[in-house]
Amino acid sequence: MDRLQTPAPRPLSVLIVEDEALLAVELGFLVREAGGVDVGHALDSAGAVAMARQLQPDIALVDVHLADGPTGVEAARQIAEGDGAMVLFMTANVKRLPEDLAGACGVIGKPYSDRAVRRALTFLARCLQDETAPGPPPPGLVLSDQFMARWNVSQLAQAG
Amino acid sequence: MIIVDAQAPDMPIVFVNDAFLRMTGYSRHEVMGRNCRFLQGPDTDVEAVRALAQATGKGKAASLDVLNYRRDGTPFWNALQISPVRAADGQIVYFIGSQVDVTARKAAEAALEAAAEAQARTAQQALADRTALLHEVDHRVKNNLQLITSLLVLQTRRTLDSATRTALESMLSRVSAIATVHRRLFQSHDLERFDVATFVRDLMGDLSSDREDVDIQLEMERVDIAAAQAAPLALAVNELVDNAFKHGLAPGNAGRLTIGVRRLNGHYVIEVCDDGPGLPDSGEFAPGFGLTITNLLAQQLRATLTFESAQPGLRATLKLPADG
Numbered sequence: 001m002d003r004l005q006t007p008a009p010r011p012l013s014v015l016i017v018e019d020e021a022l023l024a025v026e027l028g029f030l031v032r033e034a035g036g037v038d039v040g041h042a043l044d045s046a047g048a049v050a051m052a053r054q055l056q057p058d059i060a061l062v063d064v065h066l067a068d069g070p071t072g073v074e075a076a077r078q079i080a081e082g083d084g085a086m087v088l089f090m091t092a093n094v095k096r097l098p099e100d101l102a103g104a105c106g107v108i109g110k111p112y113s114d115r116a117v118r119r120a121l122t123f124l125a126r127c128l129q130d131e132t133a134p135g136p137p138p139p140g141l142v143l144s145d146q147f148m149a150r151w152n153v154s155q156l157a158q159a160g
Numbered sequence: 161m162i163i164v165d166a167q168a169p170d171m172p173i174v175f176v177n178d179a180f181l182r183m184t185g186y187s188r189h190e191v192m193g194r195n196c197r198f199l200q201g202p203d204t205d206v207e208a209v210r211a212l213a214q215a216t217g218k219g220k221a222a223s224l225d226v227l228n229y230r231r232d233g234t235p236f237w238n239a240l241q242i243s244p245v246r247a248a249d250g251q252i253v254y255f256i257g258s259q260v261d262v263t264a265r266k267a268a269e270a271a272l273e274a275a276a277e278a279q280a281r282t283a284q285q286a287l288a289d290r291t292a293l294l295h296e297v298d299h300r301v302k303n304n305l306q307l308i309t310s311l312l313v314l315q316t317r318r319t320l321d322s323a324t325r326t327a328l329e330s331m332l333s334r335v336s337a338i339a340t341v342h343r344r345l346f347q348s349h350d351l352e353r354f355d356v357a358t359f360v361r362d363l364m365g366d367l368s369s370d371r372e373d374v375d376i377q378l379e380m381e382r383v384d385i386a387a388a389q390a391a392p393l394a395l396a397v398n399e400l401v402d403n404a405f406k407h408g409l410a411p412g413n414a415g416r417l418t419i420g421v422r423r424l425n426g427h428y429v430i431e432v433c434d435d436g437p438g439l440p441d442s443g444e445f446a447p448g449f450g451l452t453i454t455n456l457l458a459q460q461l462r463a464t465l466t467f468e469s470a471q472p473g474l475r476a477t478l479k480l481p482a483d484g
């Protein structure tokens with residue numbers, strides 16, 4: 001088990017952008033369980049962009065449908081391009097995402113399991129720290145082409 | 161009907177009957193000696209006229225529908241037929257043109273075409289509406305399943321009593337199995353069918369990270385079942401896998417879990433096989449809730465459920481008719 005021998009990645013700071021209060025709270029638990037820090041919750045796109053700028057998180061977990069409508073994609077693009085925070089989509093509408101995932105590193109489809117989210121966060125923390133992937137992305141996490149290239153993940157590793 | 165002189169310059173009209181005059185609104189003296197192009201107007205198809213000229217130029221008969229204009233400027237569709245009249249030496253001396261007003265027929269055709277187009281547009285719109293609605297419902301189902309899952313996880317976190325916790329975790333695992341079905345259900349092109357092997361791969365992918373001590377082997381063929389059967393089958397498979405993890409491969413009891421999905425003589429066979437302690441000496445399990453619901457689901461799927469010794473371990477086999 002190589003993974004256990006490498007040093008633990010530094011804690012991931014996570015901004016949660018989700019208009020369902022219960023999902024946001026539960027995501028906060030999962031972030032902490034995965035060794036991360038839950039730095040804040042935003043309910044709408046304006047809050048998401050403002051909090052990303054202010055808090056400078058490592059990663060923002062962004063739903064497509066927010067309190068102000070289907071604005072998650074645009075918010076994600078602003079966060080990814082403007083503030084340099086990495087974005088991970090968490091949506092029931094994976095098919096509606098643009099081809100380039102609006103600059104996001106990837107997507108977890110809803111309904112997700114708590115395991116899938118913990119695994120994805122652990123994987124992404126490792127990728128951010130090492131600037132390369134420790135292996136193929138875990139089940140449930142689909143990476144964007146841009147980040148697959150950045151972290152040297154082969155297309156084949158992502159099949160299924 | 162008109163007759164034109166094929167040998168005089170610009171082929172003038174030399175005879176015209178009363179029917180032609182009634183149809184076009186001209187007087188005889190207005191048309192005699194003229195080339196019949198005065199019937200053409202702004203919307204006359206230039207290509208049609210050219211084709212007509214080409215045919216007559218080669219001395220052939222021709223017939224086609226052309227838009228002509230009356231004296232008062234109103235257009236009408238003219239089903240025109242032109243035939244050459246030859247002298248004894250073979251030279252073409254006249255062309256005879258007969259005209260029939262087919263405006264009504266053309267209008268009916270156009271109306272029919274428009275109706276067909278409108279119908280196609282309506283059908284296309286209906287399909288788009290249906291697809292949008294399907295996406296909307298799919299989206300809501302997924303979000304609600306996510307909400308149910310998160311509620312169960314939140315409740316589990318706050319539950320200290322171990323029996324209650326175990327029950328909540330079992331419910332979470334069942335809801336997750338249904339959630340896994342829904343994540344896949346609308347991904348395929350065929351909304352009516354459900355790919356069992358892909359579901360098992362998703363399910364095991366999700367479970368495996370908690371039990372890295374278990375060696376999971378998947379031996380699967382492509383098996384598609386009706387979408388309506390997806391949830392009950394997924395629940396049944398989930399119970400069998402859960403049972404294997406809890407008993408055959410209880411924590412600390414590292415081993416191998418093999419899942420087979422295949423077609424066999426008009427049946428689909430799904431096997432969940434562990435290498436743990438196997439059947440109890442009595443040959444039967446104490447009937448727990450998991451076994452109860454698995455039996456009920458098997459009945460619903462018209463499937464048979466059997467447990468036997470895998471030497472070592474336990475093999476659970478779910479066999480369902482392939483026609484469903």
